[in-house]
Amino acid sequence: xxxxxxxxxxxxxxxxxxxxxxxxxxxxxxxxxxxxxxxxxxxxxxxxxxxxxxxxxxxxxxxxxxxxxxxxxxxxxxxxxxxxxxxxxxxxxxxxxxxxxxxxxxxxxxxxxxxxxxxxxxxxxxxxxxxxxxxxxxxxxxxxxxxxxxxxxxxxxxxxxxxxxxxxxxxxxxxxxxxxxxxxxxxxxxxxxxxxxxxxxxxxxxxxxxxxxxxxxxxxxxxxxxxxxxxxxxxxxxxxxxxxxxxxxxxxxxxxxxxxxxxxxxxxxxxxxxxxxxxxxxxxxxxxx
Numbered sequence: 001x002x003x004x005x006x007x008x009x010x011x012x013x014x015x016x017x018x019x020x021x022x023x024x025x026x027x028x029x030x031x032x033x034x035x036x037x038x039x040x041x042x043x044x045x046x047x048x049x050x051x052x053x054x055x056x057x058x059x060x061x062x063x064x065x066x067x068x069x070x071x072x073x074x075x076x077x078x079x080x081x082x083x084x085x086x087x088x089x090x091x092x093x094x095x096x097x098x099x100x101x102x103x104x105x106x107x108x109x110x111x112x113x114x115x116x117x118x119x120x121x122x123x124x125x126x127x128x129x130x131x132x133x134x135x136x137x138x139x140x141x142x143x144x145x146x147x148x149x150x151x152x153x154x155x156x157x158x159x160x161x162x163x164x165x166x167x168x169x170x171x172x173x174x175x176x177x178x179x180x181x182x183x184x185x186x187x188x189x190x191x192x193x194x195x196x197x198x199x200x201x202x203x204x205x206x207x208x209x210x211x212x213x214x215x216x217x218x219x220x221x222x223x224x225x226x227x228x229x230x231x232x233x234x235x236x237x238x239x240x241x242x243x244x245x246x247x248x249x250x251x252x253x254x255x256x257x258x259x260x261x262x263x264x265x266x267x268x269x270x271x272x273x274x275x276x277x278x279x280x281x282x283x284x285x286x287x288x289x
Contacts, residue, residue, distance in 0.1 A: 007096030008047075008103055012040035014090050024090060047107050049278050055113055061105040069101045114274045115267035126258045130251050137249040140206065143217050144241040146182055146199035149192040151234035168228055168235045175225055175237065182225065182239045191234070203244065213238060 016039045017025045021032050028036060050056065077083040087093055092100070130137065150168045153159040171185050186199030194200055201209075206218060210231035220226060220240040229236045 007092060008100050009040055009044050010091040011097065011100035011104075012043050013037060014092075016040050016043070026089060046275070046279070047103065050107050050110050050275070051103070053110065053278060055274075056106070056110050059106060059109045059113060061102050061109060065105055066098070066102055069105065070098060073097070073101075111271050111274075115271050117274075118263070118266035118270040121259050121262045121266065125262055126255055127251065129258050129262060130254055134248075137254055139247045139249060141218075141246040142203040142205050142244045143220075144244070145201040145204050145217055146186060146239045146241060147192065147194070147201055147213070148182075148186045148190040148199055148237045149234055150189070150236075151191050164235055165228075168237065172225075172228055172237055179223070179225055179239075182237075199239075 013025050013036050016036045017023060017028055017032075020036060020039070021028060025033065025036065074080075074083055077086065084094065087097060148168070148171060150164045150171075151159055152161050152164045154161065157163065167189070171189055175182060175185060183198030186195050189195075190199050192199070204217065206214060208214070209217065210233070212229055212231050213236060216226045216229055217238055217240055220238070222240055222243050224240050226236075226238040226240075229238060
């Protein structure tokens with residue numbers, strides 16, 4: 001049992017160090033280590049109460065779930081040697097990690113069981129949410145856009161302002177004759193990483209691009225190519241491939257997402273209330289919406 005406790009705490013310290021500071025426990029400074037140890041100790045104590053609660057009586061972790069969790073961690077390493085070396089570095093071994101994962105999954109199973117007590121979401125609940133949160137169901141106008149970028153850098157001979165202007169003017173001239181070559185020209189000449197996808201910027205809503213580009217894109221018709229534009233990145237040509245008008249998601253299509261949202265919210269409230277009563281030593285009431 002002491003070995004299991006050590007493994008459980010070491011695992012929680014590892015998670016807390018990564019979540020709070022983005023580094024392993026061994027790399028923590030003194031103040032960071034103290035905070036991580038405090039968080040892990042509190043978490044371990046809470047988990048102990050959850051595991052000792054009456055609701056834990058019939059909870060179980062399927063072996064397949066535990067094996068999948070172990071495999072997911074193993075996949076992060078190049079080989080078994082790296083896997084075991086990292087475990088040792090963090091105060092764990094394979095058996096200890098297995099125990100810690102099983103404990104974590106058991107806690108999740110108990111909380112999931114508690115969450116089933118949450119009040120059911122009715123059709124009226126869904127409809128009221130839709131009625132009182134209209135902004136969540138508005139989809140703004142978007143434009144499927146591509147661009148070609150030529151950067152300006154006077155320290156590089158090929159990217160002085162004069163050279164960059166000449167290059168993008170030559171591209172614009174080719175596209176004026178053959179607009180269908182935009183993707184090809186982007187792949188050949190654009191200095192943006194999007195060149196690999198033919199300059200694709202994707203479905204762009206208002207306000208996502210630099211103001212100079214945004215204003216031009218939302219003044220264009222589908223299939224149109226812009227004049228030469230300038231932004232802090234350099235010189236651009238934009239193509240508006242398609243326009244998706246603003247829409248409002250109807251109740252029929254919104255029902256599923258709303259129901260899922262409300263169910264998750266009620267489950268979470270129910271679980272939080274149960275944990276609160278567990279810590280206070282009082283009897284939890286039936287969850288309410």
